[in-house]
Structures are given as structure tokens and as C-alpha cells.
Amino acid sequence: MKSFFYICIGLLLVSCTSNTIYKKPDNLIPKDSMISLLTDMYIASSAKNQKNKFLKREKNYMFLVYEKYRIDSTRFDASNTYYTSMVDEYTELLNKVKKNIDSLDVLYRKKQEVQDSIKGIKKEGKLKRDTVLDKELLLNDLPKELIKREDREFEKKDLKKIK
Secondary structure: OHHHHHHHHHHHHHHHOOOOOOOOOOOOOOHHHHHHHHHHHHHHHHOOOOOOOOOOOOOOOHHHHHHHHOOOHHHHHHHHHHHHHOHHHHHHHHHHHHHHHHHHHHHHHHHHHHHHHHHOOOOOOOOOOOOOOOHHHHHHHOOHHHHHHHHHHHHHHHHHHHO
């Protein structure tokens, strides 16, 4: 009875650590296309809750991604299952997808900054509309030597006007 128990435990441990690599499908999506496809799929899935230009929320944009790459969901599932069975390669693939998304984010932000600057909108350092300050406050902030020099120049200009 003890040996049967140990055999069952041994089989359980061995079955949990299987590194099954699935058979390569006939219509496998190439790695570079898979990277682009996954990039677009992540963008489409994150756009679910965003309103489009018609102010409507689409439930699912995945069909547009499938149309763009001319594939169906079964081909994607077969290719994705094959790639996920090879963990190291799939990790590299996902890292490239992340780099693509980050570079697209940088491009989008730069484009947005250009559009904002064209419109005259500055996100940082906006001028306050009500910035009228007392002359006394401004004079207190200036160095004394500068104030004396400016006063002399104003006096000279005023004297010339009087003459």
C-alpha cells in the first residue's frame, strides 16, 4: 500500500512538470507577423472602453485586427498555442511587442504635443490670466543697484522731455 502511494505521488510530480511542445501547425503565423498581430491585438483590447469618433463604444475591435492580417481566430489560436508552448521564445516575442507599444506611445505623445502647440495649448507653464502685481512688490524683488540705475535713467529722460 505504501509503495502504491509513493508511485501515485511520483506520477503526480512528473505529470506536473511536463514541457509539452505542441506540433507546429501547418498554417503557422511567422514570428514577425505574430509580433505585429499581438501589438495590434493589445491596442484593440485596450481600446474597448474608449469612445470612437462617433462617440460610440464598440464592444470588440478584434475582428478588425483579424481582417487586417487576413486570418481567422482558429489560425491565431493554433499559432498562439504553439508559441506559448515555448516559454522562452514567447517571452522574447512579448518583449518585442512591449517595445512596439512603447514606441507607438512615444510617437503618439509627440504627435499630440505638436497638435497642442499648433493650437496654442501649453500643458506645462500656462500663464495665469490675472498676473497684475503691485509695483512695490516688483521693486522689492529687484536688486537695489538696478533700481537706482533705472531711476536715474528715467529722470534723465524726463528732464529731456521737459527741455
